[in-house]
Amino acid sequence: MPEAPPQPPLRTEDFDFALPEGLIAQAPARPRDAARLLVVRPDGLADRGVLDLPGLLQPGDVLVVNDTRVIPARLKARRGEARIEIMLNRAEGGGLWQALVRNARRLRVGDVVEIEGAPGCTARVVERQDGGSALFDFGPDQAALAAALEQAGEIPLPPYIQRDSKPGAEDAADYQTIFARHPGAVAAPTASLHFTDQLLAALDERGITRVPVTLHVGAGTFLPVRDEDPRAHRIHQEWCEMPAASAAAINTARAAGRRIVAVGTTALRTLESAAAEDGTVAPFRGLTGIYILPGHRFRVADALLTNFHLPKSTLLMLVSAFAGTRRMRGAYAHAIREGYRFFSYGDGSLLFRCDQDLSE
Incomplete structure (x- = not known):
């Protein structure tokens, strides 16, 4: 059997991009589910809205949501x-x-x-x-x-969200997700900020279920990668939990051929932290320092709902690993041209996993 071709070197500069300051969202869409949604499939891009999510998924799909709650840290x-x-x-x-x-x-x-x-x-x-x-x-x-x-x-708003004074009651509400249950995060799992009661009802009617996991997002999520080789970066550890009931539901769904959709990079990292080589997940409770770069083989999630991430960030590298570096570079260029809103309060993207040419 011929040897696999060598992987191209990873360079942090390959995950950089120029973003007009006006595209950094300073407040969420109102209502939250009015945000735009860029759909990224292996065969192309589509401009949609968050309210289109039920129709973009299939009955029987399982959403994995992070139920952490942001504390005034x-x-x-x-x-x-x-x-x-x-x-x-x-x-x-x-x-x-x-x-x-x-x-x-x-x-x-x-x-x-x-x-x-x-x-x-x-x-x-x-x-x-x-x-x-x-x-x-x-x-x-x-x-x-x-x-x-x-x-x-x-409330510790990210540094790119500017306020004349300290965050007020509106931010305290805006920066909390509808799934928030367990206090401990110092940053919101921002993909979940798009969900409303209206959207959840439409997902329920479509036959799309959801299960919770917990990952308490740490302040290190905002740290850029400064090393020329991203593999030299030291990632922060965060506390997470995969409950037994959620693990059982995910394993049952996968055995039946149903898709797993991670809502946010935190949910995806929890899934990968709890996954065995065969893609089954086990109950897990403790710290995770999983660092996902292009070339990673994903074992559980079929799709990922996520926002647009910072240049040179570990999260941009993670989504590039999931959907392909070249594909994500094109998706971000498209989002900038089309005026999508970026970062925590910004618009979302729905990424479908690409298991080939992840480093391209």
């Missing part, structure tokens, strides 16, 4: 006269939180900081970490911490 704090900003990133259990810190150089292990706007709420520095991060102990009373976050925390 940005906190202002003081250590004496020193002011710092804490961005909670990942719960480590027992009141411990890994966090990104602005002015981290002012902190030492053992320091206790006071959270502004939440009297009595303090956190002790347990460990200083690389990259301006630290591990904080907020104490075992999680209910008290949740109350303090609601009182003093801010």
Whole structure:
């Protein structure tokens, strides 16, 4: 048998593109399901709308949705006269939180900081970490911490969404999905932001079912890849769960020849983290640092609903792995020409998996 041809080298610059600033969405479509939808199939592109989704899918398809809930994770704090900003990133259990810190150089292990706007709420520095991060102990009373976050925390909007002041009540509602159940994310699983009661009812009527998974999106989702070779990039870990009932439903559907549609890259990463070589998924609960690049063999999902991602991002590389690098490059060029809205509050795309020429 002849040897497979060598794969072309991966270069971060191949996942770059120029985006007019005016195409960065600053607010969601209203209603949410009025967003546009670019359909990307192996045989071409089609301009549709999110409300067309039921007709683009088949009865029996299973949507896998992420039911994480965004927390008001940005906190202002003081250590004496020193002011710092804490961005909670990942719960480590027992009141411990890994966090990104602005002015981290002012902190030492053992320091206790006071959270502004939440009297009595303090956190002790347990460990200083690389990259301006630290591990904080907020104490075992999680209910008290949740109350303090609601009182003093801010919804951590992505840096490309501009506000004259801090995010308000409208953003707190806009940046939460209809599926949100389990608090812990510091960024929304944005593909799910398009769903409304009206759309869910139409999907139900079409015979399309859905199952939940949980992946608490971390702040690292916004970090660009800075290495020339993306394989050198160090990806962040995030907590995720594949419930037993969801795993059983997915396995039953696949055995019956029904399609699995991941709603968002977070749902797709959870599926791949829980998948065996034969494509079956097992219940899973813990951290995942799965890093998907072109050349990856997907084992579960047949289609992916996702938004348009940042240049040089791990998520753009993931969707290129799923639908083909050349195909996604063409899809993004088309989206820019046609005025699609990009990033978290922007329009969506429906990608059908391409198992051939993934690196082209």
